[in-house]
Amino acid sequence: MGFALRFRRTSSSKVDRSSTQRIFYGNVLGFRTQHFEGLSYGIAVRGETALYFWACNDKHIAENTSCYIRVQDIRGMLRELSPKLPSLQAVVRTAWGMDELYVIDPDGNLIKFGQESSAQ
Numbered sequence: 001m002g003f004a005l006r007f008r009r010t011s012s013s014k015v016d017r018s019s020t021q022r023i024f025y026g027n028v029l030g031f032r033t034q035h036f037e038g039l040s041y042g043i044a045v046r047g048e049t050a051l052y053f054w055a056c057n058d059k060h061i062a063e064n065t066s067c068y069i070r071v072q073d074i075r076g077m078l079r080e081l082s083p084k085l086p087s088l089q090a091v092v093r094t095a096w097g098m099d100e101l102y103v104i105d106p107d108g109n110l111i112k113f114g115q116e117s118s119a120q
Helices: 019-028 059-063 074-081
Strands: 010-016 032-036 041-046 049-055 066-070 098-104 110-116
Touching (some): 074 098, 074 110
Antiparallel strands (some): 032 041, 041 049
16 A cells, blocks of 8 residues: 555444455455454454454345444545545545445445545
8 A cells, every 4th residue: 555544443343255355355455354264253454443254144134234434534545445446436425524435345245434524
């Protein structure tokens, strides 16, 4: 990565159905990942943000799961991820005062990155 983004503290449980998930969080989103094979459990960490994954064979659960990660530089996040995710859309300004970026991981989990609109 060209620069370090500071992630604010977030913790979330997400569905992990494959090793593709760990590769995505590591290579695309820049998290350090660890998998506990015998426990069907994994962790992805970046800055103060930790995401916890558990194995699940029901894709419906993953496709209806999301987490919200607050960042300090949403446009920097967009610049970092755009080369790795060509279909990534622009930052969205919400009616509730957040600038948000939406990423769907390989298993269908929605990851929302957000920052207060007045922060930039």
